[in-house]
Amino acid sequence: MADPISYRPAAGSIPTEPGVYKFRDDNRRVVYVGKAKNLRARLSNYFQDVTALHPRTRQMVFTASSVEWTVVASEVEALQLEYTWIKKFDPRFNVKYRDDKTYPMLAVSTGEDIPRAFFYRGPRRRGVRYFGPYSHAWAVRETLDLLLRVFPVRTCSKGVYNRHEKLGRPCLLGYIDKCSAPCVGRVSPVEHREIVDGFLSFMSGHTTQVERQLTREMEQAAEELEFERAARLRDDLGAIHKVMERQAVVLGDGTDADLVAFHTDELEAAVQIFHVRGGRIRGQRGWVVEKAGDQASDHTSRDGEPDPALPMLLQNFLVQFYGDAVERARAEDRDEQDRVRRRGVDQLSHRPPKPGDVVPREILVQVMPDEADEVTEVLAEMRGAGVDLRVPQRGDKRALMETVERNAKDALRQHKLKRVGDLTARSAALQDIQEALGLDDAPLRIECTDISHIQGTDVVASLVVFEDGLPRKADYRRYRVKEAAGDGRSDDVASIAEITRRRFLRHNQDKLAVPDETEFPDEQVEEMSTDHRRFAYPPNLFIVDGGLPQVNAAQKVFDELGIVDVTLVGLAKRLEEIWVPGEEDPVILPRNSQGLFLLQQIRDEAHRFAITYHRQQRSKRMRVSELDAIPGLGATRRNELVKHFGSVKKLRQASVEEIAEVRGFGPKLAATVHKGLHPDSPDV
Template sequence: MSLIAPWRPRTADIPTQPGVYRFLDEKGTVVYVGKAKNLRNRVTSYFVSPERLIDRTRRMVQTARSIDWTVVQTERAALQLEYAWIKQYQPEFNIRFRDDKSYPYLVVTVSDDIPRVFLSRRKDIKGAKYFGPFANSWALKDTLSTLLRAFPVRSCTQSVYRRAKRQARPCLLGDIGKCAAPCVDRVSPEEHKALALGLAAFMDGKDDRVLDTLRYDMIQAAERLDFEKAAKLRDRIDAIETIMVKNTMVLDEAVDADIFGIATDDLHAAAYVFRVRGGRIRQARGWVLDGEEPLSEAELIETLLRDGFDDSFPPARVVALPRLPESHGVWQERLGQVRQEQGERGGVEIRVAKRGDLASLAETVRINARQTLQSFLSKRSTDVVARSAALAELGEALGLPEAPLRIECFDVSHLGGENPVAAMVVFEDGIPRKDHYRKFALDAPQDDTAGIYEVVSRRLRRLQEGSVEAAGEQDGPRQKSGFAYPPGLLVIDGGQPQVNAAKRALDDSGMDIAVCGLAKRLEEVWLPGRDFPVILPRSSEALFLLQRVRDEAHRAAISYQRSTRKRSLKSELVDIPGVGEAMANALLKTFGSVAQVRTADVETLQKVPGVGKKLAQTIFTSLHG
């Protein structure tokens, strides 16, 4: 970690998707905006040794006190958002985009009687459709030249058009087929306008005839061994694809919307919002929705509608949500009143974005909501103060003499009673100790309680054996295994029956170790021999720690069970005479499972590569007894 940036985010918390990041100073002022194809790679590059940074970047990092980011779906969308935010915030350390010079747009004057297509860096023509901005002017010009071959819309200025009309002679573009020449009536105004609308539709991503034509011409050129022409056509295809990525960051200037997204786990929820004004994302913000009790999706939606607006951003004309609220009309009326009280005209429409640019933005917002939730959970689990508070609170809630610095959690997993396994995970000081994790293959227990009794008994036996070995060492201490360290608390994934089973194992071993269980349904903490559970507050750091420990044990047990399931399925096939590892893999790849292999007849089995009639009959007979 760089000494000049103690606020640096954890690398694991930074997403690897494309996005835009913002450095902020101690007052919350944006001092730098940047984009990245991979946010993690780009953001971490700022936190190297200061002497490796150029002077301007080093001063920027020294000035900043925090960083946030917004995930988008494409690098193209990241460029659009970066452009908009640099124009909006005017960051001190940004150079590009701050002056009047900006990236070009492709303009189609669809409202004119004789539409025109051209490039412009300004957006002040009424009735025109704008596409962009685009990063590469040369790529845009080259692609426009190609598009005019399929959509020969006039691109000349008004003075050139009037002169050609007066002289009854088209310009060079008309002669080479890149203009339909409406100036000399080669096409009617209606036909020419249809061409312009077709070009606009292509730019909207609704017509891919140009790319199909170019790909066909490229293949034909290659077959004629005209590789130079094929290469040029390939470059034109690449140029078109470069600028034709769907633009969801720059919308029509009339778009005025608040787009909300939600991400949840069992006990926590996070929200994210894009506030679009005049077709630009003016704010992107995420926050955690926390309360005393878990909220349903309907309650979360109403929370967004109640608390998701402030004086700086009154409700937009359109509010897009993951689902409609139950009192749909009432909320529309209430938000409309708030909008009018803050001097805005028009009402509010609440809807779910199902198609078009708003739907694409809604998906991006949902991704950012999930990222906000993951960052919150990660920061909470790595906060030293929070971990210490969690351990102290847990010890107090369970009546322990001291905080349990080493916690071991057990979970049993099986598939319909088959392949029973168990896993033990270890947390020390609230952090996973993965080198001490252990996996157990169980001896076909009758139920989960018997499985818990078996795995806890085996763990305690290894602990006792380790103690005896340590006491008998003559040549100094040896490296201890994970089994040799005594836990301060055993946690069981389950309720009262499972906890009582673990307690029986402790009693039978003669060891006195605290044990509790965490039941999934209501997140209740059970102690052995108690008729009622311990209820920890939903916002409790102790409950959060127990959940992490329980969920990690569940994940480890499920992963181990799945791996043994695959081995057992394959072994069932390998036991058939004439079927080896490679053939078993081929059968599973073809049919998906042993059950599907069992349903196949001899003729179907023969279709597997390497399976002849005799082997197919052997496989069929073996699987059917």
């Protein structure tokens, strides 16, 4: 690996115009391509203090050994050149939004003499039209089965087709009229191609024409007293309606639009795109990609707090996704033209998708991309017509955008759970952690603690437990931090030390570590576990959320209590560094490590559990806020008052004698409470 300082361009040698730059490695391979409005300002970011760079970006600059750039006339040209170079060089550190190979699709082999329709998963191939992707495999098969009533196209494999061609009799589908049986000459190749054209037209969204034709034929058959044919056409029309009903109308104005949304964390981003044609959802796609280069950010998407990297992610996605789609459309058009020339056909058997089909008139996004005007211009050039790129603000489109955002959020969550969801992945994750920390055995039981507060108020902590890589929620704990309570200051280090002490206070006595409640006799911690049971046994690995200061504070507690059989580490969120007590440098796990994903999941679960408890405590405090200022009234007695009277409003109506009836209250304290609630009244 090369030190970035060794190939840093000389000061002032980088132009300030817009352009595109390439990082190359020792073998002159392009490892990253980026664009910038101002090349000097952008490239200087890569040669700052490497510890301030995102981990993926830091890995890239150390992998590279040189950087070069090309100045262009405008930012639109920079966008186009960046896309071209990414396609040409396929750089390893660029985010590439490729078609998801796991989604099922409906495919039609238009390049064959006798095209066939079939269920398909995998990369796209030339000479094949694809529809979807669908969310479930059964949806593809059921749609195909319904449409075969109306469009009896061939669905058999080449081997089955050849066998029945030699036998001279059709297969079962031919006998039940779900195949036009071109294998035995029931229809000619030209007639079969016409059936395929109708199928392609219907799947492309031209459904009204098919409905009208079937309705007209059914009415004509009824007038001619051909009731059997009319009944069959009626059933065909019912099958068409059933297929269309599965594509629910989401936009009543018949809009053609694509909706794009992202959800991110520090390392990855999930993108979802819904294709709406004629107001109906015609397809859905999704990717989870690793953030890198200019798109890297240490921020995580949260409600109402967008990731600052989202505009850049959206910009790159829009140019790359629609650029690839237009290229595929043009390739299909060339394939069809070649087929026409080879067979001497007068006209195209079906109309391949045009750029105007794959780049819709309206593209809705959750935030506007960087350089929105330039992106819109590039998309309009791809489409050959104007493109409306905007953020929906209200109505059905805003509601559908929220659905797309939820899908992106769920996709990222499922992606992370999938990595630790099976036994093999969990075993690999535990082994990664064992090797990285130099443990004798895999950490089968891992505990993690996290602190939550707002400017030092309502300070709480969580403790989550994972066994064999899976959460053990029965052993979860949550604490109210006592030493920081009420002082209005935030001291995560002291809070970590307190929670560690309470967790391990009895560790060496009976190996049944529970938070010590006798240390704070005036107030008992609520819900110490979800089932009020003690820990069964100590952890192999104890994680604190934080860096070296938090780890050192917890280690002091370990030294004080004589804990030597539990491994202690800290997980710093910004760069996902693992800090070990006594070590100056952190342990860095590879970005694709199963062990790192497991540690992230544990840390995120601790954060979620702490946030939930913090919100509960904050709400409870706000409900009894009028009692906070009364001297001599602690949290336990405040709770007793609210529990006894039901609300602060009813407590305010009570007399001193009624207050004195509450458990733990005497006449003097009751008078103090009454005076605190009625400051303007005369002394009782």
